[in-house]
Amino acid sequence: MEFLVLPDHPSGAAALALTPAAEPPTTKVIEHASGRPWIVGSWNEEDIVVTAVGPHRVALLGRTTVDAAVLARRLRDVQSVRDLDFLAATAAGSFHLVASVDGEVRVQGTLSTACQIYYATVAGVTLAADRPQTLADRIGAGIDEDQVALALLSPFGPPWPLSERSLWRGVASPQVGHCLEIGRDGTGHTRQWWTAPDPDRPLGNGDTIRQALTEAVASCTAGQEVVSADMSGGLDSTSLCFLADADDHDAHLVTVHYQALGQSSDDRYWAQAEAALPRARHLLVAPDQAPDWYAPLTHAVHDREGPLTIVRSRATIEHAARLAAAHGSRRHLQGIGGDELFHPSPMALHALARRHPLTAFPHLRALRSMRRWSLNTAARTLASAPSYAQWLATCSKTLTDGHEWEAGADWEPLPKLPPWATPHAAATVRRQFLAALAATPQPLATPPVQHEMIRLTRVNGNAIRRNSHIGAHTGVTFHAPFTDDRVLDAVLAIRLEDRLALSQFKPMLGTALRGIVPADLLSRTTKADSSAELYTGLRRRRGELLKLMDDSHLVRMGLVDADILRTVLRGLHADTRPLMPLDSTLACELWLRSLSPADIVQTTAVAVPSPRIVKEMR
DSSP: OEEEEOOSSHHHHHHHHOOOTTSOOOOEEEEOTTSSEEEEEEOOGGGEEEEEETTEEEEEEEEESOOHHHHHHHHTTOSSGGGGHHHHHHOOEEEEEEEEETTEEEEEOOTTSSSOOEEEEETTEEEEESSHHHHHHHHTOOBOHHHHHHHTOBTTSSOTTGGGOOSBTTOBOOOTTEEEEEOTTSOEEEEEOOOOOOSOBOOTTSHHHHHHHHHHHHHHHTTOSEEEEEOOSSHHHHHHHHHHTOTTOOSEEEEEEEOOSOTTOOHHHHHGGGGGOTTSEEEEEOGGGSOOTTTTGGGOOOOSSSOOTTGGGHHHHHHHHHHHHHTTOSEEEOOTTHHHHHSOOHHHHHHHHHHOHHHHHHHHHHHHHHHTOOHHHHHHHHHOOOOHHHHHHHHHHSTTSOOOTTOSOOSSSOOBOOTTBOHHHHHHHHHHHHHHHHTOOOOSSSSHHHHHHHHHHHHHHHHHHHHHHHHGGGTOEEEOGGGSHHHHHHHHTBOGGGTOOTTOSSHHHHHHTBTTBOHHHHTOOOOOOOHHHHHHHHHHHHHHHHHHGGGOHHHHTTOBOHHHHHHHHHSOOSSSGGGTTHHHHHHHHHHHHHSOHHHHSOOSSOOOOOTTTEEEEO
């Protein structure tokens, strides 16, 4: 799916005419009530619901359980684009919402960015698209090299709000919980329509989470003869398989399990829930049938949107897409996002200790034992309570410090530059942190635990969106129900004391799916890692990785020291931590190689949309 949204304005046609020569011809056009082009692009009919009532139009592009009749009923009471807040807040699925109401336009994606929108000023009016390069090509914009330096940060790129910036000059995206509105004069502004719920709802029997997950999976199976799903053995993917195999779904389920290389992994044991899913077809992929991590770099399929953060397993994603397509599936489910929602981080305990210290005490003892914290470390971690701006200021000073994974309670995982980043890269990143601090950034939610969950859900939404780009040429899209808006809302609303349990690995998920997933599977307390795949892939593909440094774009940009990176690649590592920053660097390098020389040349003529054209409103 690719599309462009135009304002109901005469200049919209002129902006549409600025089609780059390399762009394929448009296949579909949906018009405003005025007859002007509204949504232009290509999509499968099963992935769009569109309806009109008088001069009003609404389209949902993606997956949803809302049909055209329901959409029409809701549209009858709409007087302005703001009246669609209720639809955006209640409709299940993962989709772009696009509306045309009395000459005004509304466009939004999902909270997770699994469906994302971008906007820019083209021919004097605001246009929106689902991919930034669609707009960048129309305004002749190149990439922003400062943003490339930010993209080197690991483990999840730059923190909020730096994470929201597009790598393409002159192209922006709405902030979390904001939609883009384009007026009759063709100019756009963003408006906040969503805020994170307070964590005050009792978990009870998990009915709110269960309903949200059930509807999310139903939006994946709706209208499908076959759906496929990962069945890694983890609780998240296993749960989705049982939800997808429910009696009220017509789609036939195909599960896919990639057998782990590591002898210590118990994923295969837990993936043997196949007997409890007798109607499904189960595919087992042996290690010698699956592609290596980091392979094949020279033939990788990359899109121009931005660095592919899951680049090391890109070949596996493409393999899974081909496998799903071969068995008749067009939608493939993945358990991405479950850990971040249901496995409590130290931030959950950090928040609980402030609200209910006595309740938090036994959980603190368990966390101390698991992480081997001293009393001083535990006390210092739980006592730390910097504001978001203070935390971001500290991050700006520790960008080049050694990596300390899960060292304490932070608003987000600490962003670090890799040891091979140059002083120029560090100075560039630090300058942008200080500029962000000057604007007094506010967190995504007041409690740090809520902020962290929203931010990491956006990381996961980005991953599933990019997986779909990889699978596009096979006709398969990837879906992560745990990143759906309604699921995120349901989990964020659960009170803190119900998110932790001494005897359960993921208490909220286990409670919500009791009676749907067999009890013995819900009782799993282990989690396998992928270190064997990483070491094996590095050993087999080390030559290709080293060769990238012989003619590196990042080196030419002055962001990476090739000699230091070569030393790390050739070294022996007792654990995988020194190799984790390789993901972001490799993603940036391969993305830069997918661009044309004109894309990479710094463009100073293209400005970020001015406050007059694009402004933030509440």
